[in-house]
Amino acid sequence: MSAAPRGTLYLVPNTLDFGAKSGIPALQHVLPLGVIEVAARLPHWVAENAKTTRAFLKRVDAVVALAQPLQAIDIRELPRPQKGRAAAPSVDEWSPLLAPALRGEDVGLISEAGLPAVADPGAALVDAAHRAGLRVVALPGPSSLLLALAASGLNGQSFAFVGYLPVDAAERGARIRELEALSRRERQTQLMIETPYRNEALLAALLAHLGSNTRLAVSCGLTLDDGFSRTDSVAGWKAAPTALPADLPVVFSLLAA
Amino acid sequence: MSAAPRGTLYLVPNTLDFGAKSGIPALQHVLPLGVIEVAARLPHWVAENAKTTRAFLKRVDAVVALAQPLQAIDIRELPRPQKGRAAAPSVDEWSPLLAPALRGEDVGLISEAGLPAVADPGAALVDAAHRAGLRVVALPGPSSLLLALAASGLNGQSFAFVGYLPVDAAERGARIRELEALSRRERQTQLMIETPYRNEALLAALLAHLGSNTRLAVSCGLTLDDGFSRTDSVAGWKAAPTALPADLPVVFSLLAA
Numbered sequence: 001m002s003a004a005p006r007g008t009l010y011l012v013p014n015t016l017d018f019g020a021k022s023g024i025p026a027l028q029h030v031l032p033l034g035v036i037e038v039a040a041r042l043p044h045w046v047a048e049n050a051k052t053t054r055a056f057l058k059r060v061d062a063v064v065a066l067a068q069p070l071q072a073i074d075i076r077e078l079p080r081p082q083k084g085r086a087a088a089p090s091v092d093e094w095s096p097l098l099a100p101a102l103r104g105e106d107v108g109l110i111s112e113a114g115l116p117a118v119a120d121p122g123a124a125l126v127d128a129a130h131r132a133g134l135r136v137v138a139l140p141g142p143s144s145l146l147l148a149l150a151a152s153g154l155n156g157q158s159f160a161f162v163g164y165l166p167v168d169a170a171e172r173g174a175r176i177r178e179l180e181a182l183s184r185r186e187r188q189t190q191l192m193i194e195t196p197y198r199n200e201a202l203l204a205a206l207l208a209h210l211g212s213n214t215r216l217a218v219s220c221g222l223t224l225d226d227g228f229s230r231t232d233s234v235a236g237w238k239a240a241p242t243a244l245p246a247d248l249p250v251v252f253s254l255l256a257a
Numbered sequence: 258m259s260a261a262p263r264g265t266l267y268l269v270p271n272t273l274d275f276g277a278k279s280g281i282p283a284l285q286h287v288l289p290l291g292v293i294e295v296a297a298r299l300p301h302w303v304a305e306n307a308k309t310t311r312a313f314l315k316r317v318d319a320v321v322a323l324a325q326p327l328q329a330i331d332i333r334e335l336p337r338p339q340k341g342r343a344a345a346p347s348v349d350e351w352s353p354l355l356a357p358a359l360r361g362e363d364v365g366l367i368s369e370a371g372l373p374a375v376a377d378p379g380a381a382l383v384d385a386a387h388r389a390g391l392r393v394v395a396l397p398g399p400s401s402l403l404l405a406l407a408a409s410g411l412n413g414q415s416f417a418f419v420g421y422l423p424v425d426a427a428e429r430g431a432r433i434r435e436l437e438a439l440s441r442r443e444r445q446t447q448l449m450i451e452t453p454y455r456n457e458a459l460l461a462a463l464l465a466h467l468g469s470n471t472r473l474a475v476s477c478g479l480t481l482d483d484g485f486s487r488t489d490s491v492a493g494w495k496a497a498p499t500a501l502p503a504d505l506p507v508v509f510s511l512l513a514a
Contacts, residue, residue: 126410
C-alpha cells in the first residue's frame with residue numbers, strides 16, 4: 001500500500017421511482033440536499049446501469065449544477081453477478097473500478113433505485129473497498145424495505161429480509177410456511193420482494209398458505225404520490241382483496257400471530 | 258366508521274445525531290426538503306420524546322417556517338412499553354393519540370433518531386392506525402441499520418436485525434454462536450445494536466466467540482462528519498483493534514465465512 005491519500009467510496013441512494021409512470025416526486029422531495037451536493041461533484045461512478053445513472057445525474061444537475069459536463073463524468077457498470085461463483089472477489093478483480101479511489105479521487109456507487117448494496121448489486125465492491133483500505137460512506141436516502149417495514153406497523157425490533165421466494169409453486173408454498181413458522185418462533189417480521197409481474201401471484205400464494213390470523217403488509221409505490229401501504233390479517237385480505245400493480249415493485253411483510 | 262375524511266399518519270424520520278457532541282450535519286444535509294416541508298405543516302405529533310421533538314421542530318423552522326407557533330403544536334408522547342404485556346393494543350387504547358387523524362387532520366410520528374417504528378417504539382401505533390382505516394405514509398430519511406448494512410459490504414440480499422443481545426455473559430456468548438451458525442446456514446447478515454456504554458463489551462464478546470474468518474462490520478456516527486464504517490475478518494479486528502465510542506450508537510453486523 002502506498003502512503004498516498006485515498007479517495008472515498010460514497011454509496012449514493014437513488015430515488016424509488018424507477019419504472020414509475022406517474023406520481024414521480026421532485027428529486028429534492030426524496031433525497032437530502034447534502035446528498036445531491038455530493039452527487040453533483042463526484043467525477044467517477046460505478047453503477048448498476050449507466051443509462052439510468054445519466055438520467056439521475058440530469059435530475060441532480062437541475063437542483064445543483066454538476067461540477068463537470070455529464071459527458072466528462074466517468075460511469076462504469078458493475079459486472080453482472082455470475083451464478084454459482086465461489087468466494088469473495090479479490091481486491092485485484094475490483095481494482096479497475098476502485099482505481100480512481102486508490103489514487104485519491106472519490107467514487108460514487110449507485111443502483112437503479114434505493115440504497116446500493118441492499119437488495120441490489122454492489123456489496124462485493126464495497127467489501128473490496130474495505131479490503132483495499134478505502135473509506136466507505138453510505139449517504140442517507142430512501143430504502144423501500146425500511147419504509148415498508150415502518151409503514152407496516154409489524155415488529156420493527158426484529159425483522160429479516162429474505163429476498164425472493166422460489167418460483168416453483170410447491171417450493172414456494174413450503175418456503176411461505178417455513179417463514180411463517182420462523183416469524184412465530186422468533187417473533188420476527190419477514191420481508192420479501194417479487195418481480196413486479198408476479199406480484200399478484202405472490203399475494204395469492206401468501207393468502208393460500210398463511211394462517212388466517214397472520215398479519216400481512218403490502219407497500220407499493222413508496223414515495224410516489226399514489227403509493228399505498230396496507231396491513232391486515234390474512235382473513236381481512238381474503239375478505240377484501242386489494243389489486244397490486246404488475247409494473248411497480250411491492251414489498252411484502254408478514255408477522256405470524 | 259363514519260364517512261368523514263380521514264387524516265394521514267406520517268412516519269417522519271429524525272436525524273441520526275441524537276446525543277452527538279460534534280460533527281452534526283445541517284438538517285437539509287440528511288433529510289429531504291420534501292420531508293422538512295411536511296414536518297413544518299403538521300399540527301399534531303406523537304413522539305418518543307416531546308423535548309427532542311421540539312428541538313427537531315426548531316431545526317425544521319430554520320429551513321421551512323412552521324405553519325404555526327411551536328407552542329401551538331400538539332405533541333404527545335407514546336406510552337412507555339409495558340414489559341410482559343400480551344396481545345396487540347386495541348384501536349380504543351390508541352384512539353386518544355389517533356383522534357386528530359380520525360377527524361381528518363394529519364399526525365406525525367417521530368422518534369429520537371432515524372425512522373420511527375424500526376428498532377424504536379411506534380409500531381403498535383402504526384398497527385392501530387391500519388386497524389382504524391387511516392392512511393399511513395412513511396417518509397424517506399436516514400436509517401442507521403440500512404446505512405450500516407450498505408456500508409458493511411456484507412450480504413444485502415438476505416439480512417436480519419435481531420436487536421439487543423443478552424447482557425449475561427454466558428447467554429450472550431451462546432447467542433453470538435447461534436447467530437453465527439444461522440448466518441452460515443442461511444448466508445444471512447445478522448445486525449445488532451447495544452447501549453452505547455456497552456459497545457466495547459459487545460465488540461469484545463463478538464471477537465471472543467466468533468470464528469476467525471467471520472466478517473464483522475461496525476458503523477459508528479453514521480451521517481456525522483467524524484463517523485466511520487469498518488469491515489474486517491475477526492482475525493483482522495483482533496490484530497488491529499479499533500476503539501468504539503461509549504456515547505454514540507454503533508451498529509454491529511456479522512456474516513459467517
